[in-house]
Amino acid sequence: MRYYDKLIFELSHPGRTGYSLPSVQQYPFFAEKCSSGVAVDAAVPANLLRKSKLELPEVSEVDVVRHYTNLSQMNFGVDTGFYPLGSCTMKYNPKINEEIANHPAFAGLHPLQPAETVKGAQAVIDGLDAALAAITGMKHFTFLPCAGAHGELTGLMLMREYHMARNDSARVKVIVPDSAHGTNPASAAVCGLQIVEVKSGADGLVDVEALKPLLGPDVAGIMMTNPNTLGLFERQIGEIARLVHECGGLLYYDGANMNPLLGKVRPGDMGFDIMHLNLHKTFSTPHGGGGPGSGPVGVGERVLPYLRIPQTSGFHGNFGVMLRAYAYILMLGKQNVKMAGPLATLSANYIKESLKDCYKLPIPTVCKHEFVFDGLINDGAREGKTGATTLDVAKRLLDYGFHAPTIYFPLLFHQALMIEPTETESLETLDEFIAVMKKIAAEAAEDPDILHGAPHNAPIGRPDETAAARNPILKA
Amino acid sequence: MAGSAYFPHTGDDIRKMLERIGVRSLDDLYSDVPADFIYNKEYELPDALSEQEVRNFFDELGKKNTSLKVFVGQGAYDHYVPSVIPYITSRSEFLTAYTPYQCEISQGTLRYIFEWQSMVCRLTGMDVSNASMYDGPSAAAEALRMAVACTRKRNKVVVSTKLMQNVLDVVKTYLKYPDIEVVYAWDVLEELGPDVAGVIVPSICRHGVIQDLGGIADAVHAAGALLIEYCDPSALAVLKTPAEWGADIAVGDGQSLGIPLCYGGPYVGFLACKSEYMRKLPGRIVGQATDKDGKRCFVLTLQAREQHIRREKATSNICSNQSLMALWVTVYLSLMGPEGLRKVNELSCAGAHYLYEELLKTGRFEEAFPGRPFLKEFCLKPLVPVAVLQQKLLDAGFFGALELDGYVTFCVTEKRTKEEIDALVAVVKEIAL
Numbered sequence: 001m002r003y004y005d006k007l008i009f010e011l012s013h014p015g016r017t018g019y020s021l022p023s024v025q026q027y028p029f030f031a032e033k034c035s036s037g038v039a040v041d042a043a044v045p046a047n048l049l050r051k052s053k054l055e056l057p058e059v060s061e062v063d064v065v066r067h068y069t070n071l072s073q074m075n076f077g078v079d080t081g082f083y084p085l086g087s088c089t090m091k092y093n094p095k096i097n098e099e100i101a102n103h104p105a106f107a108g109l110h111p112l113q114p115a116e117t118v119k120g121a122q123a124v125i126d127g128l129d130a131a132l133a134a135i136t137g138m139k140h141f142t143f144l145p146c147a148g149a150h151g152e153l154t155g156l157m158l159m160r161e162y163h164m165a166r167n168d169s170a171r172v173k174v175i176v177p178d179s180a181h182g183t184n185p186a187s188a189a190v191c192g193l194q195i196v197e198v199k200s201g202a203d204g205l206v207d208v209e210a211l212k213p214l215l216g217p218d219v220a221g222i223m224m225t226n227p228n229t230l231g232l233f234e235r236q237i238g239e240i241a242r243l244v245h246e247c248g249g250l251l252y253y254d255g256a257n258m259n260p261l262l263g264k265v266r267p268g269d270m271g272f273d274i275m276h277l278n279l280h281k282t283f284s285t286p287h288g289g290g291g292p293g294s295g296p297v298g299v300g301e302r303v304l305p306y307l308r309i310p311q312t313s314g315f316h317g318n319f320g321v322m323l324r325a326y327a328y329i330l331m332l333g334k335q336n337v338k339m340a341g342p343l344a345t346l347s348a349n350y351i352k353e354s355l356k357d358c359y360k361l362p363i364p365t366v367c368k369h370e371f372v373f374d375g376l377i378n379d380g381a382r383e384g385k386t387g388a389t390t391l392d393v394a395k396r397l398l399d400y401g402f403h404a405p406t407i408y409f410p411l412l413f414h415q416a417l418m419i420e421p422t423e424t425e426s427l428e429t430l431d432e433f434i435a436v437m438k439k440i441a442a443e444a445a446e447d448p449d450i451l452h453g454a455p456h457n458a459p460i461g462r463p464d465e466t467a468a469a470r471n472p473i474l475k476a
Numbered sequence: 477m478a479g480s481a482y483f484p485h486t487g488d489d490i491r492k493m494l495e496r497i498g499v500r501s502l503d504d505l506y507s508d509v510p511a512d513f514i515y516n517k518e519y520e521l522p523d524a525l526s527e528q529e530v531r532n533f534f535d536e537l538g539k540k541n542t543s544l545k546v547f548v549g550q551g552a553y554d555h556y557v558p559s560v561i562p563y564i565t566s567r568s569e570f571l572t573a574y575t576p577y578q579c580e581i582s583q584g585t586l587r588y589i590f591e592w593q594s595m596v597c598r599l600t601g602m603d604v605s606n607a608s609m610y611d612g613p614s615a616a617a618e619a620l621r622m623a624v625a626c627t628r629k630r631n632k633v634v635v636s637t638k639l640m641q642n643v644l645d646v647v648k649t650y651l652k653y654p655d656i657e658v659v660y661a662w663d664v665l666e667e668l669g670p671d672v673a674g675v676i677v678p679s680i681c682r683h684g685v686i687q688d689l690g691g692i693a694d695a696v697h698a699a700g701a702l703l704i705e706y707c708d709p710s711a712l713a714v715l716k717t718p719a720e721w722g723a724d725i726a727v728g729d730g731q732s733l734g735i736p737l738c739y740g741g742p743y744v745g746f747l748a749c750k751s752e753y754m755r756k757l758p759g760r761i762v763g764q765a766t767d768k769d770g771k772r773c774f775v776l777t778l779q780a781r782e783q784h785i786r787r788e789k790a791t792s793n794i795c796s797n798q799s800l801m802a803l804w805v806t807v808y809l810s811l812m813g814p815e816g817l818r819k820v821n822e823l824s825c826a827g828a829h830y831l832y833e834e835l836l837k838t839g840r841f842e843e844a845f846p847g848r849p850f851l852k853e854f855c856l857k858p859l860v861p862v863a864v865l866q867q868k869l870l871d872a873g874f875f876g877a878l879e880l881d882g883y884v885t886f887c888v889t890e891k892r893t894k895e896e897i898d899a900l901v902a903v904v905k906e907i908a909l
Binding site: 005007008009022039043057059071074077103108110111137147149160176182185188191193195232233235237264286287319330332334366395403404427467469472 | 480481482483484485489490492493494496497498499502503504505506507508509510512513514515518519520521522523524525527530531533534535537538539540541542543544546548550551552554556558560562563564566567568569570571572573574575576577578579580581582583584585587588589590591593594595597598599601603604605607608610611612613614621642643645646648649650652653654655686687688690712713714715716717719720729736737738739740741742743744754760761762763764765766767768769771772773775777778779780784785786787788789790791792793794795796797798799800801803806807809810811812813814815816817818819820821822823825826827829830849850851866870875878890893894
């Protein structure tokens with residue numbers, strides 16, 4: 001990757017243009033009413049018009065194309081290489097899906113068009129709804145949420161509506177395991193719920209005995225990620241579901257970690273009442289540098305009679321993302337869907353077993369789609385040398401052409417290094433990654449300073465983030 | 477062995493991998509899952525399709541949609557999308573990356589988000605913008621929550637009923653559950669009081685009338701509250717900016733800046749504010765930094781505000797954003813520049829006023845808001861049955877005359893030609909009075 005140091009504003013030359021628009025003179029309105037030739041000035045009183053100059057770049061089309069092409073070349077994506085970012089399911093994004101999403105018969109539809117003119121779009125929504133219901137064991141999905149966290153918020157609103165509809169409005173507490181994604185407690189707080197944390201046991205699983213005393217008539221429900229953020233299947237889920245339902249609460253399934261269960265286990269069968277899926281994880285739609293995603297929320301039998309869908313986005317959700325996910329499911333079909341989860345789980349366990357001699361593995365049992373190392377076994381610390389940290393390992397991986405795993409999450413381990421390979425990587429790719437991880441461990445043991453200075457081959461070195469936060473420069 | 481192009485595993489690969497792990501079969505990897513929960517039945521899904529079959533499937537579904545000339549706005553505008561934009565945004569380095577956690581190999585994403593933030597600030601006149609929101613309506617809801625977080629011991633917000641319906645719906649949904657009192661008012665100034673944290677008003681009302689917000693900011697500030705302005709960013713090339721009206725927070729939807737209609741999404745929201753409220757701004761923010769060798773670079777910054785750090789103390793749960801859609805807008809604004817965006821408004825405004833006049837001339841409408849200024853969207857009072865009007869337009873391939881508050885609403889963008897407008901008017905003339 002080559003360092004390119006320009007902002008589009010710095011390419012600007014007054015008078016240069018990159019647009020092509022038709023002539024304004026075609027309307028008689030002008031000739032009659034507008035001596036200045038400026039329609040806006042004729043139509044809008046001066047006191048409602050912009051006074052300040054609009055400082056947008058003035059560049060040619062080729063300037064724009066080269067600038068953004070150069071920017072793109074400082075970026076690493078799934079199409080560039082292996083991206084084992086834990087909890088993010090960076091699987092390959094099939095290209096046919098892009099073609100379908102840009103299909104003019106869908107891309108040109110206005111969201112408020114009458115129903116009889118959007119039957120094809122409705123068929124996409126209905127077909128995807130049915131497919132997701134079949135895969136998850138839920139009854140129906142709403143596609144309004146634009147992301148996973150947005151799905152959590154929508155799902156928790158549904159949970160509150162359920163209790164309110166049953167005149168059970170004293171339920172204001174939601175139980176969240178300490179291993180949960182940070183969005184879980186944040187979504188609950190934004191939904192006006194009180195958060196009660198339940199501890200994990202030494203095995204990394206929710207401690208059922210610790211859960212029992214938390215349950216009562218004030219509990220709205222529990223939010224669970226299964227497998228959890230350590231990549232471990234919560235095998236007590238049957239008992240947890242029974243206890244939570246018995247106290248009148250609901251079970252919410254955070255679908256961020258659905259991938260290993262794809263084709264193998266259905267959240268509805270485990271007793272979950274409300275769930276969200278991340279179409280940009282499990283269903284292969286591209287992450288787009290942090291969106292647009294789609295976080296459809298599904299409900300089970302228990303909630304269905306009380307279903308009132310909260311309008312959490314402006315129209316029908318991210319329809320373009322739904323098209324991609326539907327195309328992916330149709331390509332997989334009932335045959336291949338059964339292989340997705342197991343192959344993802346196979347890849348994760350293969351890496352885990354191959355690297356556990358170099359990296360601390362706090363929980364050695366079989367994992368699902370991801371697992372967590374707690375830093376290096378030998379970080380190279382000695383007299384005059386600071387040991388290599390998880391951050392150092394992550395940065396050194398960039399030098400070798402891999403994206404880093406998720407680091408310092410979950411919070412249960414201080415040097416957490418969370419690896420999720422997905423099912424779309426070949427054995428050769430996994431072996432290359434394993435070899436590099438071993439090499440980095442050897443480098444750390446020999447001289448941790450090699451890692452401290454990494455990355456050495458990226459467009460930039462490590463930034464001074466503290467200075468950036470102290471004196472924020474947030475615009476050009 | 478799996479028979480899918482997306483799984484690279486051969487039978488031999490799988491055997492080797494199982495051997496390394498020390499288990500005999502893929503099923504053994506699920507030995508920790510209670511047997512009751514293993515789904516052994518066939519999934520109720522169609523058989524796997526080939527790429528050609530998938531393409532045909534969507535071609536057939538596409539034929540069930542009717543392609544219409546769009547003469548309606550209401551939060552989704554059929555502006556022209558220059559060919560450069562999809563060309564750039566489909567580059568897989570942008571498309572297949574995730575949130576720029578590893579800034580050293582994400583400078584492309586970080587730079588365009590920095591440019592997006594800068595452009596949002598330049599359009600609105602605000603000091604600070606975040607990296608984007610899901611859409612305009614949810615950005616409006618987040619802005620109201622932000623106003624509550626910015627003001628102390630104030631727990632009421634005033635929402636103008638002049639906002640578009642989908643903005644009102646989302647705001648109502650978001651504010652129902654936390655302990656925030658919401659008052660809806662046509663005239664927001666009547667509801668000001670010592671417990672009001674924020675007031676949100678549109679710069680163009682749901683009926684298309686450009687609002688004179690003179691005096692509102694002063695009154696809102698005198699009452700100790702924050703003023704939030706909901707705006708169409710395309711129109712800000714010509715209309716008075718939120719900063720010029722004295723607003724503290726500006727929000728809206730970036731769809732009007734080069735994003736296709738796509739049946740309502742993905743779009744992109746923006747949320748920008750004055751610098752004193754920077755630390756209450758939800759979502760991701762990109763800042764300029766220098767690397768260890770002094771090179772200019774860009775990083776995610778001010779992360780202490782964010783949900784993954786604050787967890788249950790968070791005032792917003794937004795985690796990602798609509799990054800790629802922010803790139804659509806950034807490329808659009810780069811191509812358009814100040815003159816191009818002004819010309820988009822010129823064309824839209826001229827076309828809308830032409831349609832307005834021609835529709836009145838048919839005698840099938842009366843003015844709804846005589847003398848009130850509008851840009852590209854307007855309402856008329858229909859003198860013919862609305863259902864007949866709508867159906868005639870649909871039959872002729874037009875989507876127009878959406879019913880709204882007893883009126884019908886139309887919108888004209890620069891994509892609509894004079895010939896299309898004339899054809900629409902000709903259809904209206906045929907309707908019996």
